[in-house]
Structure formats: structure tokens, C-alpha cells
Amino acid sequence: MAYRVVIADDEKTSRSLFEYIINDAEDYKLEGSFPRAGEAADYCASHPTDLCIMDIVMRDGESGLDAAARIRKTSPDTKIVLVTSNVDPNSIRVARKIGVNSFWYKETSEEPLLTLIGRTMAGESIYPDNTPKIIIGNAPSTEFTNREYDVLRELVTGKSNRQIADTLAVSEETVKSHIQHMLDKTGYGNRVELSINAALYGLVTPGGGSERFD
Missing domain, CATH: 1.10.10.10 (Winged helix-like DNA-binding domain superfamily/Winged helix DNA-binding domain)
Incomplete structure (x- = not known):
């Protein structure tokens, strides 16, 4: 059975890319794609979800970290992969504290997102060794x-x-x-x-x- 996936990213280009990656993969089924983190958290709370791909910084100051914390409480079995272009080192620390499964930098991560997702669904927790320098x-x-x-x-x-x-x-x-x-x-x-x-x-x-x- 295919893993049920939810995506949250306010950037349409990024969201469309993630949708393409999931739709093109045999083992995954896209159940929902949202421009707001809170919408994804609400969906996960009311629908069985195997994986949530969540951007960290959303429009109007909405936080993917806060939404991930909600998902971890309401849907403890849902795997969470945080994605971001932001280089704030505190984001990784907070993500670990929340219990986020894996963390992926949009521009600089060497491992393809689908590979990281596969390892995450297999039980691994994958975080970058270093914060990108800007x-x-x-x-x-x-x-x-x-x-x-x-x-x-x-x-x-x-x-x-x-x-x-x-x-x-x-x-x-x-x-x-x-x-x-x-x-x-x-x-x-x-x-x-x-x-x-x-x-x-x-x-x-x-x-x-x-x-x-x-």
C-alpha cells in the first residue's frame, strides 16, 4: 500500500515540485497539498497520514515548526520532513526537540529529497551535518x-x-x-x-x- 503524503509550502514553485516528486513515485500517494502550515496540521489531525513534508517559514509569519509540533502531538505516527531555504541554526535544534524525523535544505542538501524520504519512511532520522553558510x-x-x-x-x-x-x-x-x-x-x-x-x-x-x- 502506498504511503499517504501531505505537503505544506507557501511557495507555489516549491510546492509544485514536491507534488511532482510524490506523484511520480510508486510508493507514495499525494493526499493533500496546502499553502499554509496550519491547514496541513489540521488535515493530519483528522486524516490518517504517513508523511508530512513541511516548509518552515510561511507567509504572514506562520511557522512550520509550530505546525510540526502540533502534528507530532495529534498524529504521533506521522513522519515529518521539514524543508527550508532558511539557514537559522536554531531551526535544526528546535526540529530535533519537537521530534521531527528528518530535515532537508532546499538549495544545498546533496541527497535527493526522494532518497531522504525513503530512508525516513524506513525508520532513519536524517539531519544535515552543517548549516549552510551565507x-x-x-x-x-x-x-x-x-x-x-x-x-x-x-x-x-x-x-x-x-x-x-x-x-x-x-x-x-x-x-x-x-x-x-x-x-x-x-x-x-x-x-x-x-x-x-x-x-x-x-x-x-x-x-x-x-x-x-x-
Whole structure:
């Protein structure tokens, strides 16, 4: 019997590609394809589903990580493969904590998605060894500290320094210091330019999930 598959990705091109891959494979049957993570989670909660392929960052700030956590609770037997163009290292940590089975980078993963899916359905859990490196301004993404990533995840949501400080339980001066360090590294002129480019290049996942770092 073919594995029942659900797809969630707000990018039509990516979603169509995943649909083609599943429809062209003998062992899989596409049961649903959605532009929103919540729709896929709702479907999995009410229909037997063997596999969910879920993008992490959706439109309007919707989180594939949050939807994956819902699926893990309501449909514990459903295998989950998270896919993303985003290079935020915290996404992998949160995915592991949630219990996501496998993780695949859209642009940089060497293993074909269908191969990874097959190994996942066979019981393997497959994660990349390293986070892809991108350049933002003058700085490679590997030069940012964990705490700078924490601040940046909140910054791209539009929060003020005070709001970021309250969220991370640090002082406002500490937040300002981290932002200044990131401006120095990237060469950007202000926090708005930093925020826009961090989101544009997929450096962070807005909101960033639940894990924090010292």
C-alpha cells in the first residue's frame, strides 16, 4: 500500500515540485497539498497520514515548526520532513526537540529529497551535518554568535530594543550592544537595514522557535 503524503509550502514553485516528486513515485500517494502550515496540521489531525513534508517559514509569519509540533502531538505516527531555504541554526535544534524525523535544505542538501524520504519512511532520522553558510553584508553567517542570532530573530519581527530585552530577559543595553556588533560585522548602517536583509537572505527564522542560548 502506498504511503499517504501531505505537503505544506507557501511557495507555489516549491510546492509544485514536491507534488511532482510524490506523484511520480510508486510508493507514495499525494493526499493533500496546502499553502499554509496550519491547514496541513489540521488535515493530519483528522486524516490518517504517513508523511508530512513541511516548509518552515510561511507567509504572514506562520511557522512550520509550530505546525510540526502540533502534528507530532495529534498524529504521533506521522513522519515529518521539514524543508527550508532558511539557514537559522536554531531551526535544526528546535526540529530535533519537537521530534521531527528528518530535515532537508532546499538549495544545498546533496541527497535527493526522494532518497531522504525513503530512508525516513524506513525508520532513519536524517539531519544535515552543517548549516549552510551565507553572506549577509560583509559577514558570513558563521560569524554570528548564538546570542546575536537570538536578538536578530526578534528584531526581524519588528520588536523594539525594549521588547527584545523583555523577551530574552536581558537588559536593553545588552540588546543595543549585540545589534551594534552585528552592524559592525555586516557593514549595514542601521537596525532596519540589518533586519530587512536578515529576513531577505533567510538568515533567521522570525520568532525563532522556543530554544534560547546563554
